[in-house]
Amino acid sequence: MLNEYFIRRVLYLVPVLIFISFMSFSLIYIAPGDPAEIMMTSPSGGYDEAAVEAFRIAHGLDQPFYIQYLNWIKNAAVGDFGYSYMSEQSVFETVLNAFENTLKLSVLALAIALVIAIPLGVVSALKHNTIVDDACRFGALLGVSIPNFWQAYLMIIFFSVIIHWLPASGFGHGTDISYMIMPAAVLGTGSAAVMVRMIRSSMLDVMGKEYIQTARGKGLSEKIVIIRHALKNALVPVITVIGLSIGFLLNGSVVVETIFGWSGIGNLVVDSILSHDYMMVQGSVLFVAVIFLLINFFVDLVYVWANPEIRYDKTS
Amino acid sequence: MSDVLLKVSDVSVTIPTEQGTVHAVDNATFSINKHEVFSLIGESGSGKSILGQAIMRLLPLNAMFSGKVELGGMEISALSEKEMQKVRGKIVSSIAQNPYLAMNPGIRVGTQVAEPMQAHLGMSKEDAKSRTCQALKYFDITPPEVREREYPFQYSGGMLQRAMVAMGTAANPELIIADEPTKGVDVLKKRNIAAIFQKVASKGCAFLLITHDVGFARAMSDRIAVNYCGQIIEIAEKEPFFKEPLHPYSQALLDAVPERGMHPIPGPSPSMIEVPEGCRFHPRCPNKADRCLKNPPVVEINGRCVRCWMYA
Amino acid sequence: MIKLLKNRQIALSLIILGGLIFMAIFAGVLAPYDYTEKDLQNRLQPPSSNHLFGTDNLGRDILTMVMYGAQASLLVGFAVVSISLAIGVMLGVLAGYYGGWLDEIIMRLTDSFLAFPSMFLALAITAFLGQGMENMMLALIAVEWTVFARVARGSTLDVKTKGYVRASRWIGASNAYVMIKHVLPNIISPVLIMASLGIGNVILAAAGLSFLGLGVQPSTPEWGAMLNAGRTYFTTAPWLMLFPGLFIMITVLAFNYFGDGLRDALDQKMKNIELEGRF
Numbered sequence: 001m002l003n004e005y006f007i008r009r010v011l012y013l014v015p016v017l018i019f020i021s022f023m024s025f026s027l028i029y030i031a032p033g034d035p036a037e038i039m040m041t042s043p044s045g046g047y048d049e050a051a052v053e054a055f056r057i058a059h060g061l062d063q064p065f066y067i068q069y070l071n072w073i074k075n076a077a078v079g080d081f082g083y084s085y086m087s088e089q090s091v092f093e094t095v096l097n098a099f100e101n102t103l104k105l106s107v108l109a110l111a112i113a114l115v116i117a118i119p120l121g122v123v124s125a126l127k128h129n130t131i132v133d134d135a136c137r138f139g140a141l142l143g144v145s146i147p148n149f150w151q152a153y154l155m156i157i158f159f160s161v162i163i164h165w166l167p168a169s170g171f172g173h174g175t176d177i178s179y180m181i182m183p184a185a186v187l188g189t190g191s192a193a194v195m196v197r198m199i200r201s202s203m204l205d206v207m208g209k210e211y212i213q214t215a216r217g218k219g220l221s222e223k224i225v226i227i228r229h230a231l232k233n234a235l236v237p238v239i240t241v242i243g244l245s246i247g248f249l250l251n252g253s254v255v256v257e258t259i260f261g262w263s264g265i266g267n268l269v270v271d272s273i274l275s276h277d278y279m280m281v282q283g284s285v286l287f288v289a290v291i292f293l294l295i296n297f298f299v300d301l302v303y304v305w306a307n308p309e310i311r312y313d314k315t316s
Numbered sequence: 317m318s319d320v321l322l323k324v325s326d327v328s329v330t331i332p333t334e335q336g337t338v339h340a341v342d343n344a345t346f347s348i349n350k351h352e353v354f355s356l357i358g359e360s361g362s363g364k365s366i367l368g369q370a371i372m373r374l375l376p377l378n379a380m381f382s383g384k385v386e387l388g389g390m391e392i393s394a395l396s397e398k399e400m401q402k403v404r405g406k407i408v409s410s411i412a413q414n415p416y417l418a419m420n421p422g423i424r425v426g427t428q429v430a431e432p433m434q435a436h437l438g439m440s441k442e443d444a445k446s447r448t449c450q451a452l453k454y455f456d457i458t459p460p461e462v463r464e465r466e467y468p469f470q471y472s473g474g475m476l477q478r479a480m481v482a483m484g485t486a487a488n489p490e491l492i493i494a495d496e497p498t499k500g501v502d503v504l505k506k507r508n509i510a511a512i513f514q515k516v517a518s519k520g521c522a523f524l525l526i527t528h529d530v531g532f533a534r535a536m537s538d539r540i541a542v543n544y545c546g547q548i549i550e551i552a553e554k555e556p557f558f559k560e561p562l563h564p565y566s567q568a569l570l571d572a573v574p575e576r577g578m579h580p581i582p583g584p585s586p587s588m589i590e591v592p593e594g595c596r597f598h599p600r601c602p603n604k605a606d607r608c609l610k611n612p613p614v615v616e617i618n619g620r621c622v623r624c625w626m627y628a
Numbered sequence: 629m630i631k632l633l634k635n636r637q638i639a640l641s642l643i644i645l646g647g648l649i650f651m652a653i654f655a656g657v658l659a660p661y662d663y664t665e666k667d668l669q670n671r672l673q674p675p676s677s678n679h680l681f682g683t684d685n686l687g688r689d690i691l692t693m694v695m696y697g698a699q700a701s702l703l704v705g706f707a708v709v710s711i712s713l714a715i716g717v718m719l720g721v722l723a724g725y726y727g728g729w730l731d732e733i734i735m736r737l738t739d740s741f742l743a744f745p746s747m748f749l750a751l752a753i754t755a756f757l758g759q760g761m762e763n764m765m766l767a768l769i770a771v772e773w774t775v776f777a778r779v780a781r782g783s784t785l786d787v788k789t790k791g792y793v794r795a796s797r798w799i800g801a802s803n804a805y806v807m808i809k810h811v812l813p814n815i816i817s818p819v820l821i822m823a824s825l826g827i828g829n830v831i832l833a834a835a836g837l838s839f840l841g842l843g844v845q846p847s848t849p850e851w852g853a854m855l856n857a858g859r860t861y862f863t864t865a866p867w868l869m870l871f872p873g874l875f876i877m878i879t880v881l882a883f884n885y886f887g888d889g890l891r892d893a894l895d896q897k898m899k900n901i902e903l904e905g906r907f
Binding site: 015016019020023024027028030031137141142144145146147148149150153154156157161247250251252254255258266269270272273274278281282284285288289290292293296 | 736737739740741743744745746747748749751752753754755756757758828832835836839840841842852855859862863866869873876877880881884885888
């Protein structure tokens with residue numbers, strides 16, 4: 001039953017959440033040197049002994065490791081990820097803000113990816129083993145092999161420097177879509193490449209199914225057979241790719257946001273690392289991991305919901 | 317003789333594969349009359365299913381077809397794909413072996429049953445729906461209003477089989493091609509399938525039963541054709557055929573059924589790629605002679621056809 | 629093996645990969661210049677017969693740098709994937725073979741690593757370890773091993789149910805014997821495919837980290853670092869970015885093309901691999 005499935009999936013999230021929080025927390029311990037010193041190291045490299053000592057006590061760093069972890073997780077659970085050493089702003093608020101921007105970009109990128117990938121994947125499958133198919137497959141391979149930062153610069157050179165259509169970089173108050181087009185296109189083409197392959201194989205799989213032959217046997221036109229009988233079933237597994245694509249988009253956001261100066265979470269992490277704002281790095285990474293985990297969880301649920309066979313199943 | 321519904325003349329199908337060319341159907345010639353139940357029997361893998369697909373014009377894309385198929389006086393082997401779509405489901409319809417594979421798992425059963433009505437009878441969605449409910453009820457799928465909205469996996473196997481028959485007969489076709497309807501089915505279910513088919517046949521629909529199940533063919537058919545290694549080697553009315561099969565393979569096939577002592581046919585089934593020269597059965601035939609290395613003629617005896625030198 | 633080489637896709641990608649590896653190994657002999665040789669007189673020169681790929685902001689020959697860059701990229705790719713493969717396959721086989729709580733722990737650990745978008749995990753690790761080639765490799769291993777663990781576990785589960793493996797256990801073969809003799813050979817092809825695709829991925833990620841200034845030191849000839857250095861001049865001297873980027877793409881493409889061809893050629897239930905989010 002769906003409820004049972006839901007509960008099982010939630011329960012299974014728990015150990016993973018504990019593991020990832022533990023991993024995020026331990027990050028500070030893999031660094032060579034004393035965490036308090038690292039946390040309090042200013043970008044110039046120096047630190048104030050008194051401040052380090054104060055930080056150590058304030059954060060309970062003089063206490064045993066597991067107590068520190070429990071304290072940290074207690075705070076993190078209510079959204080207290082500490083304060084940025086640099087800006088003294090709440091890490092959680094800053095991360096949340098940045099993530100909102102990344103989300104905007106990702107939604108546009110995902111839309112671009114789907115618009116490219118669905119027709120290409122379907123055509124590639126229908127023209128199985130022809131030149132068209134080979135071209136689609138090679139294009140998809142090219143799409144995942146091209147470094148996104150390089151693609152970004154090629155696009156900037158073309159669209160901003162040569163034909164002056166789009167601004168090279170910037171944020172445009174977060175609402176101006178012209179600033180979003182290029183970064184979203186870079187991210188979108190990359191994940192489209194992953195999707196094309198998936199849609200192609202899913203579609204191929206479905207087109208070989210006996211029920212497609214049955215549908216043809218009923219005298220339905222090939223168009224109806226493809227759209228009504230094949231595409232719908234072929235796109236169900238694609239839902240799972242959306243989860244994967246979000247991982248792909250988040251990964252891509254690191255470089256792409258940095259290049260295009262988009263104030264998202266990728267940009268934030270890179271800036272924080274370069275300015276040694278470790279509290280911010282730790283908070284962002286944990287936040288992204290939790291969000292990514294939850295997205296995948298929801299994608300799983302949607303997949304189950306879209307699949308009547310699983311949805312109604314009594315056993316699994 | 318009553319009038320001919322389906323006429324298959326010199327139909328051959330070859331399918332190129334990596335291992336070589338499969339000679340799936342070789343010069344098949346036969347006809348089925350209106351309201352007649354005609355069985356094509358033979359071992360699995362002897363190309364009978366391909367013949368069914370050839371009639372429906374739903375062969376694999378790489379298959380090579382030659383010959384002529386006429387249905388109700390129309391040469392359907394010469395129709396364009398678009399015109400053929402008007403024939404499929406409307407005049408000739410097919411019923412597959414495994415309903416769980418043949419029904420789309422993601423679409424409600426009612427919608428699938430209604431599709432031929434909408435495509436061929438020009439019915440609106442509502443009309444097709446009420447007619448679907450009637451059809452489901454006719455095949456004991458109750459309550460139809462509930463069942464109509466369910467998905468295939470919610471049906472039991474027997475019920476889905478009936479739904480598939482309802483779907484195949486939705487647009488009142490004149491001929492139904494049923495491919496191995498009893499494969500992997502126990503005796504009880506087999507009896508149910510026979511009952512449904514008889515129900516459909518009693519309304520005047522002709523059948524081409526493609527089966528390896530001699531008992532089922534005997535129970536159902538008016539006439540029998542025997543297929544061996546891509547060739548039809550004997551065609552006869554049911555009674556004379558079971559009384560006295562002419563072709564040595566037909567005899568061997570009948571001796572292989574449990575009621576007749578389950579004598580296996582000696583020798584391995586021939587390859588469909590490198591087919592035996594001359595009579596395709598000669599390597600396994602108890603009566604083989606030198607002449608069998610040459611292609612045997614099709615001999616007509618008392619309205620029966622047999623492809624064997626013994627009767628030449 | 630010979631049959632595989634007849635596959636056009638595999639043969640073509642092997643030729644390209646062979647060329648790249650040759651170029652990397654013999655960079656010292658093949659390169660027209662010394663990569664440390666600065667020639668400030670000739671800085672930012674466009675491609676010419678003297679400098680086929682032009683020169684960079686310090687007057688170094690870009691073709692030379694690209695050739696030496698192949699060393700760094702291929703070394704990182706092969707090293708990270710070999711180590712990840714060893715860790716991942718070991719854990720995956722143990723998890724799949726023994727099942728139970730061991731499986732549960734290993735798989736939850738894998739899931740936890742996978743819960744981080746890989747770039748963020750790699751970034752966080754390099755952030756705290758500090759930059760440098762070794763630390764970057766460590767970070768990439770941390771994100772890469774999970775893929776192998778999952779593939780190895782899946783294939784092990786598959787093999788475990790096979791009759792001959794069960795039979796071998798019944799006649800008293802030790803667990804270690806069964807794992808080495810039966811399980812490993814059977815997971816080799818999916819793992820090889822993943823390794824080929826993995827190298828492409830690692831090279832891409834490494835270049836990304838170096839591009840952000842978090843990987844290898846900017847002065848070393850490495851493709852990502854070269855792109856980073858070229859950013860400032862991308863409008864005035866685009867060749868600084870064009871050639872290193874092109875070589876990253878060709879290399880990654882060749883590895884992906886090879887892995888893809890291998891998958892098609894070996895084509896045995898490789899579908900589960902597709903679900904690993906890799907190409």
